[in-house]
Amino acid sequence: MGFGFLVTFAVAAAVSAIGFRKFVWFISLGYGFSVAAIGAALLVMGAAGASVTAGGPTGGLTPVTAALCVLLVVYGCRLGGFLLARERRSASYRDAMRREIKDGSGVPVPAKIATWLSCALLYACETSPVLFRLTNANGFDGATGSASDDWAAWTGLAVMIVGIALESVADHTKSAFKKDHPRRFCDVGVYRLVRCPNYLGEVLTWTGVFVSGWTAARGFWQWVAMAVGWLVITWIMFGGARRLEIRQTRNYGDDPDYRNYAAHTPILIPFAPLYSVAKLKWLVG
Incomplete structure (x- = not known):
């Protein structure tokens, strides 16, 4: 995978190190801002024509x-930015995070270091398809030395746009709804499509990134990096849906409207008859 992958890993490690201040930041603020920093680093590498493979510039x-x-x-x-604003403004969110995720006070330093490096590696793997499209030497547009803009690149870009838009709309919808209905579950807008549209948007975003690298990846280890990034983040999103389902059942399980909503609205995949993942204990998120 070469020098370019090490650069993205180092960038992710530098940014996600904020988790040493607050443990949950390894997977929240450290996640979002690591991806942003990697994107910026890739732009710089591409614009500068950086030498990131053994074959030269x-x-x-x-x-x-x-x-x-x-x-x-x-x-x-x-x-x-959304997670930072929510953490600062929402007392209920902070309480939920304290209950469900360790605050780090009792986590040994070696475990924190392992979490930090694992997160940084995951973020580098998730973004690796873009790196490989930017730098690989096969399927080149000879004028630029980067992989050509083929069907996989355009398809991945389109899916990524849809995913980011859906996640943004879902977050805004729920935030606005909760201001007026703080004690009710959100079942309006895109929440009529699935119960976790923000997680669906996340899965679509990284599916788009993954698809964009299909015709650019070269060799076993590049495919491993891409597949691991996509599979792990998808697994985590299903785990997040499970955690949310359990919390909502605890909070709203006595409400017949919620039971009807949960029984008729898929948990994560639109139009699929998958309404619950609560019993799938192998999911984490």
């Missing part, structure tokens, strides 16, 4: 690779 931006990098920055800044 191969960097170069095409319209799609530039757009993919920009979208990583947009995605990361939006997510990180």
Whole structure:
């Protein structure tokens, strides 16, 4: 995978190190802002024509690779900013995080370091398809030295845009709804499509990134990096849906409106008859 992957890992490690201040930040603020920083780093590498492979200078931006990098920055800044604002403004969110995620006070330093490095590696793997499209030497547009803007690049870009838009709308919808109905579950707008549209948006975003690298990845380890990034974040999102389902059942389980909503609205996949993942204990998130 080469020098470029080490750069993205180092960037993610530097940013996500804020988790040493507050443990949950490894997977929240550190996640969003790490992705944004990686996107910015890839833009710089591409614009500078940086030498990131053993074959010499191969960097170069095409319209799609530039757009993919920009979208990583947009995605990361939006997510990180949203999580930061929610943490500062929402007492109920802070209470939920304290109950469900360790605050780090009792976590040994070696475990914190392992969490930090694992998170940084995951963030580098998630974004690796964009790196490989930016830097690989096969399937080149000879004028720029970067992978050509083919069907995988355009398809991945389109899916990524849909995912970011859906996640943004879902977060805004729920925040606005909770201001007027703080004690009711959100079942309006995109929440009529699935019960966790923000997690669906997340899955779509990273599916788009993954697809964008299909025709750019070269070799076993590049495919491993891409697949691990996509599979792990998808698993985590299903785990997040499970955690939310359990919390909502605890909070609203006595409400017949909620029971009807939960029984007829898929948990995460639109139009699929998957209404509950609460019993799937192997899911985490």
